Amino acid sequence: MTTPRPCSIADTLSVVGEKYSLLVLREVFFGVRRFNDMARNIGAPRDVLTARLNHLVEAGVLEKTPYSARPLRYEYRPTEAGRELRGVLLTLLRWGDRYLADRPPLVFEHSCGADFEAKVVCRTCGGDVSSDSMTPRFQAEGWEAAGQVSG
């Protein structure tokens, strides 16, 4: 068996898993729309940024629309699918704040008044995801977990 495990995590990473891609999304969520601003805020080489933007547009995560006709200039905005990646970013942010940073460089205030910290729950019941609350059901043959889902 030489093909990798079929998996939506891997599929998603093939869209947003390249270097800088998620940082582009971060900038877009901050309302940054233009090439030069992104390049500066992210610290990415301009040619690489060009490639990432194109990839994200092709993947349907961003869309480019002209904001100036002559000279022709585009700005980049998230699509509905792109907007739905907000949770990924917030989850990464929370992990870094917790395990890496002494003092988070950026805090969000949630509408409830508290400093926002992301938490992942079951969309149906709202319950926690603990290690033993989830049972995997593999749809493809030959890809069971080794042992139980754990960690």
Place this chain on the structure above:
Amino acid sequence: MTTPRPCSIADTLSVVGEKYSLLVLREVFFGVRRFNDMARNIGAPRDVLTARLNHLVEAGVLEKTPYSARPLRYEYRPTEAGRELRGVLLTLLRWGDRYLADRPPLVFEHSCGADFEAKVVCRTCGGDVSSDSMTPRFQAEGWEAAGQVSG
């Protein structure tokens, strides 16, 4: 200003943002502990996998413990910090299931009985994260959002 925006997302990505790193984590959550199994399930070149495992161990996300003394063999397990990355994986999984896959190759059954779908909420109040429910407060000078937080 030539330094990139200070940000826990970027910091987190410097730990788990390299190619294959999150797939290593995925395997670890499935209970896969050994080098050869990971290489096969992920489809990663062996030298790259070696580098990623070492990086993740140094970063305190995985720990290696011997499971055989002669020949000396190690297995890789998540640390507490590594376990806390589960939410990142589940959020990526959900996005891929929703926007990429026709039929998800893997489904988890949550303890509530439903097929699990991840959702990100405010840890304090349990409320949704909509675009306008969060107000950024920048701790470092000069890094405001351009326009409001949006998307």
Place this chain on the structure above:
DNA sequence: CCTGCAGAGTTTGAAAAGCCAACCCACTCT
């Protein structure tokens, strides 16, 4: 003892991707 096999890497050399600086084009502003 000799042969074969498994597990976990390490080495090798070519192909791909990343990086940086410089350049270009189409305007606008002074």
Place this chain on the structure above:
DNA sequence: AGAGTGGGTTGGCTTTTCAAACTCTGCAGG
């Protein structure tokens, strides 16, 4: 006219990635 801005593209160099082969340690069978 000259300088500045925005959004790239180009060329040349460095770093990663990749696949295959190789290493090393021990076990198992004949």
